[in-house]
Amino acid sequence: MLSKTSIPKYEKIMRYIKEKISNGEWPIGSKIPSQRQLAKEFNVNRSTVITALEELIADGLLEAQTGVGTIVTNNTWNLLSSSLNWNTHVEAGMLKQSRSTVQEINNSESQQQFIQLSKGELSSDMFPLQKMKDIINKVSNHITPFGYEEPRGYLPLRKAVSAYLHKMNVNVSPSSILIVSGALQALQLVSIGLLQKGSTILLEKPSYLYSLRIFQSAGINLTGMPLAHEGLLAQHLEHVKKKRKEAVLYTNPCFHNPTGTLMSEKRRKSIIETCTKHQIPIIEDDIYRELWFEKAPPLPLKSLDQTGHVLYVGSLSKTLTPGLRIGWIAAPEPVINRLADIKMQIDYGSSSLSQRVAAEWFQSGLYVEHVKKVRENLLERKNVALKLIKQHLEGLATWEEPQGGFFIWIHLLSPISMKSLYARARTQGIILNPGHIYHEQSSRYIRLSYAYASMQDLEIGIRKLGLLIRSLS
Known part of the structure; x- marks a missing residue:
């Protein structure tokens, strides 16, 4: 019998997917995570993921649908029971789904490995941890x-x-x-x-x-x-x-x-x-x-x-x-x-x-008192971000210096593919907010946040952003 460590990686992925299906977490009609997501989760090459998916497709559990993704189509562990297709209900819900780009950004913003040039949130180094503890203790007492x-x-x-x-x-x-x-x-x-x-x-x-x-x-x-x-x-x-x-x-x-x-x-x-x-x-x-x-x-x-x-x-x-x-x-x-x-x-x-x-x-x-310190910290961050943008994006984009807040609205001078820019930035560990999510006519814009990323990440992220824009221009 094979030990747990000797199980081929593609088989681990297959077992994971089968377990999700058999437990009812991924019912028939569900779209499973993308190949890229699975590869990242299991720390494998996409070719390993593809091997696992091909096996499950051959078994009749999954189906690859053009323009949609890979869908759960069967449950061989309980063929005699009636399997509910939750997609009918999911799509009928009153609240519309977020755009796919917005969903992906929201999911990525909780992952620490990315440089967050997108996130509209204060950096953790501005969180008043000790004061918050003191206040919570006072309230609890x-x-x-x-x-x-x-x-x-x-x-x-x-x-x-x-x-x-x-x-x-x-x-x-x-x-x-x-x-x-x-x-x-x-x-x-x-x-x-x-x-x-x-x-x-x-x-x-x-x-x-x-x-x-x-x-x-x-x-x-x-x-x-x-x-x-x-x-x-x-x-x-x-x-x-x-x-x-x-x-x-x-x-x-x-x-x-x-x-x-x-x-x-x-x-x-x-x-x-x-x-x-x-x-x-x-x-x-x-x-x-x-x-x-x-x-x-x-x-x-x-x-x-x-x-x-x-x-x-x-x-x-x-x-x-x-x-x-x-x-x-x-x-x-x-x-x-x-x-x-x-x-x-x-x-x-x-x-x-x-x-x-x-x-x-x-x-x-x-x-x-706290907000005053936040303003001072954000001002420093804004100045650093503007210096980096000038250094790496001059000639590629225009921008206005903000008088407050979190964001710099960057207008790209060349009509590059924002979809490609977003995807390439993500593969290099950078999350961007493309302008089109705020209106389709803003397709040549990027909302860049200087509030969340560390100073080091701001430098790395903006430098890489400049290189990516040049490669696509």
């Missing part, structure tokens, strides 16, 4: 039995957020604030709780919202408008509003994702005036506001809102950590009550422990 919070969230946290927003001239009471599990949940609640099927979201073009399927899944249309140097132009809103009766504006005015654009004070005032005139509600996604470098950005649109037109979204994910899953919506009370009811139906409230920890960050004053 004073904790009492707790269960579900009230629908709008932990009251001390809502009071702390209210006080925090008052410093930006956003005067909302705790009763007009809903605690959510990050800004993405805020958008999901709005999509299913406030908007009618067939209505329209007006937004910047390009926009992070195009890389999601939240609103499209709810039957809501996205209509992009050109993004000027200082943000959206009010006249574009007026023009589009004439064609779209049921319309809501979504905007990311501070250090816009993906372009890094900062909306000017003048532009903000004109947007508010136009939206008030035409009765256009506004979703203001302001999660990057605190990440400015030299000068604080203009006050939020919400600070100019005297009629309750603006739903203001904030979060700790970009300034502290996404792991807490804490964000908030500030809006008129009827809106908050509606969204709170929906949130209770979905998850019965954000984590009670996370809400208490977040409240302590605000109440102790440590959050303000």
Whole structure:
């Protein structure tokens, strides 16, 4: 009998796939991982994977489908039973799947072997580990039995957020604030709780919202408008509003994702005036506001809102950590009550422990101190990234220096294949965010993040990026 170590590598792959199928993890109709993924997982050449797949195809378990991949077609361990094809249900789900590129990027961003030039998250060296431990210990020492919070969230946290927003001239009471599990949940609640099927979201073009399927899944249309140097132009809103009766504006005015654009004070005032005139509600996604470098950005649109037109979204994910899953919506009370009811139906409230920890960050004053250090660190990273981009991409691309945030929006001068660039970068251990995931007309752009990768990885990644662009030009 062969020992475990003497089993041929291709047979190990076969056993792995058979076990997944026999356990029902990969039912009939499932697409199995790509040859490249399997080769990486088992640390073998693709030829070894191909040998294993050919054997399983010959056994009738798998089938290679052109343009689709390798699909599970049979289960020889239980031929007498009826096997459920889950694909019918998967494809019928209300929430649309992410684009394949977005799915691959999301999966790759959790793998440490890649240089992450894509990731919109603070580097681990900016995580205030000791302070977080101290706060968690303090909270745990004073904790009492707790269960579900009230629908709008932990009251001390809502009071702390209210006080925090008052410093930006956003005067909302705790009763007009809903605690959510990050800004993405805020958008999901709005999509299913406030908007009618067939209505329209007006937004910047390009926009992070195009890389999601939240609103499209709810039957809501996205209509992009050109993004000027200082943000959206009010006249574009007026023009589009004439064609779209049921319309809501979504905007990311501070250090816009993906372009890094900062909306000017003048532009903000004109947007508010136009939206008030035409009765256009506004979703203001302001999660990057605190990440400015030299000068604080203009006050939020919400600070100019005297009629309750603006739903203001904030979060700790970009300034502290996404792991807490804490964000908030500030809006008129009827809106908050509606969204709170929906949130209770979905998850019965954000984590009670996370809400208490977040409240302590605000109440102790440590959050303000921490964000100041984050700004200093990001400024240093931004300067290093710009120096490297100038060194390795000059003559190949153009870019604007961001005034804050995480991103540099790089415009490639030659019409190269972004699909090839993305694939080749990945094989060299670099993850990029190609511009087309933020709008199809941004196919000659790259969103480069300087927030997550180490300084060494920034140098390696940007140097290799320059070489790859030259090879494809």
